Amino acid sequence: MAAGGARRTVPDAAVARLPVYHRCLLELEAQGRDTVSSEQLAELAGVTAAKVRKDLSHFGSYGTRGVGYAVPQLILDLRRELGLTHNWRCVIVGAGNLGSALAAFGGFRERGFEVVGVVDVDPGRIGREVGGLLVGHEDDLDRIVADHDVAIGVVAVPPSAAQEAADRLVACGVRSILNFAPTVLDVPEEVQVRNVDLAVELQILAFHEGRRSDPVETAAPVIGESASA
C-alpha cells in the first residue's frame, strides 16, 4: 500500500489518459505537426485543456509557454513514462474467437506490444495458426513465458476456465493480466488485473439509453437528459 514507492505519484485517472494522448500525438506527428497546445490536444483526446495540462505536469514534461508542447519531445516523454521504450511481450490464453482476433490484431505491435504465444486446452485448436503463431498447449505456457520474458498475460477463455488460466499465468511469474472473461479473478496482491467485460460496456450504454424517453415499462417517465462535457 503506502509502502514507500515511486516518488512521482501519478493519479490513476491521469494514467488512464496518457495512452490516449500518446495516440493522438502519433497522429499529429504523422501529419507533420511539431507543436500542439493543450487545447488542441484536449480536443483530439476528447478531454478538457486543463486536464491535459495537469496530467502532463504530473511527470514534469514541460511545454513552452506561449507556444505549446513540442510533439516529438512529448511523444518521447510519454513513451518513457509509459514504459514503451521497449516492446512488452504478451501471451494469450484462449484461442477461441476473441483470443484469435486479439492474436491477429495488428494494432498491438505498433503500439509497443508483441504477442509471442497463444495457448489453449482444446486439442482441436492446438496447432492451428492465428496471427502468424501456432496455437500451443497450455502446458507450454511456462516455457513461452520463460523463453520470451513475457510480462503480460491475456485471459480470453470462457468464464469457467478463467480462474485457472489466471492461476497458471501467475504460477509462470506473470504479474500483469488483461482479463476478458466476465469473472473477477482472485490473484495475489502483487499481480495487477484489468478487466474488459464487453457485456458490461453494453449494459452501461443500455443504462443511459434506458433513461431517455424510452418505451421501457419503468415506473418513472422521462427525466432530464444527462450529458454535457
Place this chain on the structure above:
Amino acid sequence: MAAGGARRTVPDAAVARLPVYHRCLLELEAQGRDTVSSEQLAELAGVTAAKVRKDLSHFGSYGTRGVGYAVPQLILDLRRELGLTHNWRCVIVGAGNLGSALAAFGGFRERGFEVVGVVDVDPGRIGREVGGLLVGHEDDLDRIVADHDVAIGVVAVPPSAAQEAADRLVACGVRSILNFAPTVLDVPEEVQVRNVDLAVELQILAFHEGRRSDPVETAAPVIGESASA
C-alpha cells in the same frame, strides 16, 4: 457529464459497477443461493462492502437488516434499473477479426443483447457468415437499424474508417455507440460513446509494470471513457 436526472441520480462510478453485481448475482442464483450479504457480494464483485451498500441504496433496492439481500429480488431490481427487461438490439460495423469475434460471441444474448446485423464495406467479406448472420453491405445499415429497432452500434473497423462508421450509425438514428477503434469519435451531444481501446488497456498495465517497486492492484472498470460530446 452525467448531470443526472431529477430524482434518482446514480453516480457514474456506481453505474459502472451495477452490471458486475448483476453478473455475480446470476452466479449466486445458479447456485441456489437466495440471500446474500453486502460483504459476500463485495467479495465476489471485487469491491468493498460499503460500496455495495451505497451503490444499491442509490436506486432504493432495500435489503433486509440482519439478513442481507434477496438474490432473486435484487436481480429483478438490477435488471429493471439496467434496462435489461427487454433485449437490446445491436449492429456491428466491421466484419474483420474483432467484428467477427464479437458477432460470434455467445455471451451477449444471455446478458440481454442481441446482434441483429453485421456490415462491412469490403466485398470480400460481404455475404460471409459470422455468428449465424450474413455480413451485409454498409448501405444496408439503414434498413437493419430500422427493421430491428437497433439501439446500439458497435464500431469495429480500422481507425481510419471509424468516424465514417459512427457518422453512418448516427445518421440511422443510433444514439449509443461502443467504439473499439483507437480514435476519439466526434458525434452529436445526444449520442453516447464508450471507448474500448485494447492497446490502451495494455499500456496502462505496462505503466504500472514499469514501476516495479510499487505494485498496484487494479480491478476497476474503465470509467470516464464515456463521452457525450
Place this chain on the structure above:
DNA sequence: AGCTGTGAATGACTTCACAGCA
C-alpha cells in the same frame, strides 16, 4: 499577445462508523 504550470476551490467518489431494524 499566447499558453503553460499550478495553487486554490469545487465537485465526485469512497470509506467510516453507527443508528436502527429484523
Place this chain on the structure above:
DNA sequence: TGCTGTGAAGTCATTCACAGCT
C-alpha cells in the same frame, strides 16, 4: 445478534483562474 442504510468525514479528481514565461 447481524446486517442494512446513511450522514459525516475523508480522499481523490476536476475545474478555475491567474501568475509567469516566451
